Amino acid sequence: MKYVTEYRDAALVQGVMERIRRLVTRPWVIMEICGGQTHSIVRYGLDQMLPPEIELVHGPGCPVCVTPLELIDKALAIASRPEVIFCSYGDMLRVPGSGRDLFSVKAAGGQVRVVYSPLDAVEIARQNPEKQVVFFAIGFETTAPPNVMSVLAARRLGLKNYSILVSHVRVPPAMEAILSAPANRVQGFLLAGHVCTVMGYWEYLPLAEKYRVPMTVTGFEPLDLAQGLWHTICMLEEGRVAVENAYARSVTLEGNRAAQETIRQVFEECDRTWRGIGVIPMSGWWLRPEFAEFDAEKRFDVEAIRPQESPICIAGQILQGQKKPRDCLAFGKECTPEHPLGATMVSSEGACAAYYRYGR
Amino acid sequence: MSDDPKPVQLPAFESPVCPVPLPHNEQIVLGHGSGGKMTHDLIRQIFLAAFDNPVLRAGDDAASLEIAEGCLAISTDSHVVSPLFFPGGDIGRLAVCGTVNDVAMLGARPLYLTASFILEEGLPLSTLERVVASMKAAAEEAGVQIVAGDTKVVEKGKADGMYITTTGVGLRRPGRLIGGAQARPGDVVVLSGPIGDHGIAVLSARGELGFETDLQSDVAPLNRLIQVMLDAAPDLHVLRDPTRGGLATTLNEIARQSGCGLVIHEAAIPIRPAVLAACEMLGFDPLYVANEGKVVAIVPADEADALLEAMRRTRYGEEATLIGQVTADPPGRVLLRTAIGATRILDMLAGEMLPRIC
Numbered sequence: 021m022k023y024v025t026e027y028r029d030a031a032l033v034q035g036v037m038e039r040i041r042r043l044v045t046r047p048w049v050i051m052e053i054c055g056g057q058t059h060s061i062v063r064y065g066l067d068q069m070l071p072p073e074i075e076l077v078h079g080p081g082c083p084v085c086v087t088p089l090e091l092i093d094k095a096l097a098i099a100s101r102p103e104v105i106f107c108s109y110g111d112m113l114r115v116p117g118s119g120r121d122l123f124s125v126k127a128a129g130g131q132v133r134v135v136y137s138p139l140d141a142v143e144i145a146r147q148n149p150e151k152q153v154v155f156f157a158i159g160f161e162t163t164a165p166p167n168v169m170s171v172l173a174a175r176r177l178g179l180k181n182y183s184i185l186v187s188h189v190r191v192p193p194a195m196e197a198i199l200s201a202p203a204n205r206v207q208g209f210l211l212a213g214h215v216c217t218v219m220g221y222w223e224y225l226p227l228a229e230k231y232r233v234p235m236t237v238t239g240f241e242p243l244d245l246a247q248g249l250w251h252t253i254c255m256l257e258e259g260r261v262a263v264e265n266a267y268a269r270s271v272t273l274e275g276n277r278a279a280q281e282t283i284r285q286v287f288e289e290c291d292r293t294w295r296g297i298g299v300i301p302m303s304g305w306w307l308r309p310e311f312a313e314f315d316a317e318k319r320f321d322v323e324a325i326r327p328q329e330s331p332i333c334i335a336g337q338i339l340q341g342q343k344k345p346r347d348c349l350a351f352g353k354e355c356t357p358e359h360p361l362g363a364t365m366v367s368s369e370g371a372c373a374a375y376y377r378y379g380r
Numbered sequence: 381m382s383d384d385p386k387p388v389q390l391p392a393f394e395s396p397v398c399p400v401p402l403p404h405n406e407q408i409v410l411g412h413g414s415g416g417k418m419t420h421d422l423i424r425q426i427f428l429a430a431f432d433n434p435v436l437r438a439g440d441d442a443a444s445l446e447i448a449e450g451c452l453a454i455s456t457d458s459h460v461v462s463p464l465f466f467p468g469g470d471i472g473r474l475a476v477c478g479t480v481n482d483v484a485m486l487g488a489r490p491l492y493l494t495a496s497f498i499l500e501e502g503l504p505l506s507t508l509e510r511v512v513a514s515m516k517a518a519a520e521e522a523g524v525q526i527v528a529g530d531t532k533v534v535e536k537g538k539a540d541g542m543y544i545t546t547t548g549v550g551l552r553r554p555g556r557l558i559g560g561a562q563a564r565p566g567d568v569v570v571l572s573g574p575i576g577d578h579g580i581a582v583l584s585a586r587g588e589l590g591f592e593t594d595l596q597s598d599v600a601p602l603n604r605l606i607q608v609m610l611d612a613a614p615d616l617h618v619l620r621d622p623t624r625g626g627l628a629t630t631l632n633e634i635a636r637q638s639g640c641g642l643v644i645h646e647a648a649i650p651i652r653p654a655v656l657a658a659c660e661m662l663g664f665d666p667l668y669v670a671n672e673g674k675v676v677a678i679v680p681a682d683e684a685d686a687l688l689e690a691m692r693r694t695r696y697g698e699e700a701t702l703i704g705q706v707t708a709d710p711p712g713r714v715l716l717r718t719a720i721g722a723t724r725i726l727d728m729l730a731g732e733m734l735p736r737i738c
Binding site: 024028029030033034062063064065066068069110111136242376377378 | 647656660662663665718719720721722723724725727
């Protein structure tokens with residue numbers, strides 16, 4: 021397959037790993053921001069090929085994991101309504117809310133549908149004018165353009181029965197929260213290639229400078245990840261701080277300007293709660309007032325829902341790179357992918373699920 | 381389905397309480413499950429016409445079969461699939477092959493099937509006829525006879541078109557012990573061909589996910605291939621078809637049953653580019669995607685060459701290949717040597733495989 025198999029070449033990956041082994045002189049802690057990268061690292065066993073000095077910690081970049089319980093409970097409340105067809109990306113279905121998930125809502129007769137694109141949800145709204153169609157608009161900068169496109173499409177079609185439940189978050193404020201925390205251990209970052217494809221990487225230059233932390237824009241295939249690690253470790257060993265781009269086949273400094281403009285047209289920045297972490301100022305997006313009619317929270321009057329988290333789950337510390345899944349007392353016991361206590365055990369991009377599945 | 385006839389308007393006297401047989405009914409109505417004349421007509425015109433054999437024709441409450449002395453292998457399986465027709469197969473072919481293959485996986489020769497139909501009111505008769513014709517073709521290909529059956533009709537909305545349950549009976553070769561527990565350290569793992577075709581073909585046929593492929597389901601009766609394998613590898617230890625849960629789940633079952641470790645080489649597992657591409661896009665792992673015409677075999681290393689050579693001469697084993705070894709450690713677990721040369725545990729799937737967000 022073009023641009024995929026080439027980046028899974030065992031000899032090339034092993035070559036980069038060998039260069040890393042020869043280069044490293046002391047311990048370094050590096051965080052991969054994106055859950056897709058965590059998944060790739062454990063799926064291919066890249067972490068096992070690294071020299072013992074390099075410790076990878078897993079970042080908060082799993083949209084499913086950081087979506088707050090409050091929004092999941094709101095989703096469950098909306099999806100349970102008889103007049104609603106609730107559309108979601110697949111892996112949100114198993115995320116536990118307070119006591120149940122979207123699967124159980126579906127089993128109890130709720131209309132819950134998996135879609136691959138929010139535009140499919142718009143189409144469902146067009147075909148079912150007697151129903152209210154709600155799309156669970158979660159994710160980072162990567163899913164923001166299609167999510168806002170669905171709102172623009174619904175407005176263009178004059179649909180009165182389409183709305184989105186927004187839980188959008190942004191990477192740079194989360195990185196700043198991690199770097200400014202007293203317990204921070206992270207010395208270098210692999211930046212999320214998909215996020216940077218949309219947003220570029222100019223936003224990270226001041227962050228790298230302010231906290232003196234090198235960063236590398238990194239892709240998702242084994243060779244991409246090996247290259248990202250190589251760049252980051254080079255900078256760490258040389259005492260150099262910069263933002264380098266090891267995913268140039270997809271990412272430019274300024275990113276996709278048209279996509280950014282579309283996002284700004286529909287969304288504005290807001291404070292967001294990150295599941296397990298808490299409120300991070302100006303870390304997310306919500307709908308601008310002129311698009312309020314598409315806001316499912318307003319349409320279904322669920323703004324008052326305020327739930328409580330499981331007291332055992334340490335997903336928050338895991339998402340900030342302070343702890344690993346194995347540090348959790350519930351890991352693999354009370355908490356498994358079949359019965360997750362926290363969202364990091366649910367999504368295939370979640371660190372706990374990845375550790376469990378790949379036997380770490 | 382687009383080619384289905386429009387539901388016919390029934391006369392006012394046709395009701396669930398008092399089914400009056402209509403000579404030219406074009407769809408299933410509750411009366412077809414009444415046990416009365418409509419049921420008999422349905423059996424005679426559709427099932428008996430297709431599956432005709434002396435046992436079925438006798439029309440008794442049970443099939444009476446004479447078999448040689450030996451050991452019976454029996455398996456039963458219910459088949460539910462949406463859509464009923466998909467590229468490369470349909471629920472009928474699936475219902476025959478699924479059970480034929482399960483019986484064959486014990487090293488047995490499948491001989492007879494029973495078939496039980498749950499039909500939804502309103503199902504076009506032409507659909508039932510197509511499915512039954514497909515079952516007939518699959519049964520002929522496998523060399524098995526359908527010797528007993530049952531039909532029930534449920535109200536509209538209480539089923540998804542039709543469900544078919546088949547039970548298969550076969551004869552085991554005397555003296556041969558084949559099963560998951562028989563794997564031994566030093567054995568090798570053989571796979572009959574590329575994985576994931578069925579799962580991805582059905583998924584794309586559903587049309588909900590917005591992608592199309594020209595992939596065909598691999599659904600096929602494997603009993604003739606299995607006979608060839610048993611002849612080529614006299615000391616064959618394990619046969620298993622990696623259906624639901626995919627190859628990874630099947631390998632884990634064998635590891636747990638035998639208490640051995642399995643070491644699988646990711647790069648050696650054949651996967652078609654279309655399956656790989658669909659999995660990349662959907663966030664699926666092909667190792668967990670269903671197959672309906674593949675077999676995993678575990679044999680002593682010294683029988684592997686003869687086995688592979690014999691398999692590759694058959695229609696359903698052309699792309700057979702060696703994918704791994706059986707080891708003493710780690711007991712009961714499957715290790716995957718990844719494409720880039722690292723090693724990780726390959727676990728069973730927890731729950732349903734869900735498409736990833738991005």
